Amino acid sequence: MHPITKLIVLVAVAALVFWLVTKLRESTRGDKISFRPVEDLPAEVQQSIDLALAKGKKVTAIKLYRQATKAPLEAAKAAIDVREWKRG
Incomplete structure (x- = not known):
C-alpha cells in the first residue's frame, strides 16, 4: 500500500x-433532562396526578404524566419528582 x-x-x-x-x-x-411542568398540564390531569401522589402511587402519577405529554420515562419521573417536592 x-x-x-x-x-x-x-x-x-x-x-x-x-x-x-x-x-x-x-x-x-x-x-x-427537559420536561413540561405539571402546572402547565390541563387541570384534570393535574388533579389526577395529585390524587395519585396523595395515595402514594408515584408510578401511576408518572404513567398519567406520560399519557398526557408523550414524554420519555426519565423526563416524566423528573416532572413528577418536582411536583411531589412542590407539594411538600
Whole structure:
C-alpha cells in the first residue's frame, strides 16, 4: 500500500473515532433532562396526578404524566419528582 494511501486511511479512521466518541458523550449526559411542568398540564390531569401522589402511587402519577405529554420515562419521573417536592 502506498504511504499516502495509508495516511489518508489513518486520518479517516481517526476522524471516525473522534466523531463516534463525541456522539457517545452527548448521548450519555444525564444532566440534560427537559420536561413540561405539571402546572402547565390541563387541570384534570393535574388533579389526577395529585390524587395519585396523595395515595402514594408515584408510578401511576408518572404513567398519567406520560399519557398526557408523550414524554420519555426519565423526563416524566423528573416532572413528577418536582411536583411531589412542590407539594411538600
